[in-house]
Amino acid sequence: GAGVSQSPSNKVTEKGKDVELRCDPISGHTALYWYRQSLGQGLEFLIYFQGNSAPDKSGLPSDRFSAERTGGSVSTLTIQRTQQEDSAVYLCASSLGSGRGTDTQYFGPGTRLTVL
């Protein structure tokens, strides 16, 4: 079946602009995760959604970052007033659930964000 998809593949923006990154999880997966991959910081957790529960936002680096998941499926990560340090690859992953045997995370191809 189809895997996790992300759009756009690449995004170039100017400092101070807002950007939206989209993630379509695997159909039927109730858990969705966002991670950031940058040269200086490696792979970092950003936010986690599980079903209808309140998201775990503990990894968001600042209040310029927000994410939502509509209808338990598609998720959008929004970065407001982008800064050059936001330049990174943003990876989305989904899993069937969060319990034993359902927790394996499958990743999308990522969105490379470049802030000029």
Place this chain on the structure above:
Amino acid sequence: AQTVTQSQPEMSVQEAETVTLSCTYDTSESDYYLFWYKQPPSRQMILVIRQEAYKQQNATENRFSVNFQKAAKSFSLKISDSQLGDAAMYFCAYRGSGSRLTFGEGTQLTVNP
């Protein structure tokens, strides 16, 4: 907080040979999961192998196997009969009671023909 350490930034192996990538982690939890992911230049993170901490038996997936030493908090990946397509960045990852993955710094594997 949990930490994952990969002490080998780069490794190389001859095609058809065997290579072992190292990973150590630090945790106070007793129930957790460990993963190896592969990331080729395409950026797509691909699951290689998964190990549940409560299982003593080492996980295997075809040419990939792990050496899980719970007491030593060590989780190494062995790739047998290396192929050119195995060349990639390999990440070790930990998942504990929270659902997030904590990743190591990665090991860049080169396969020489």
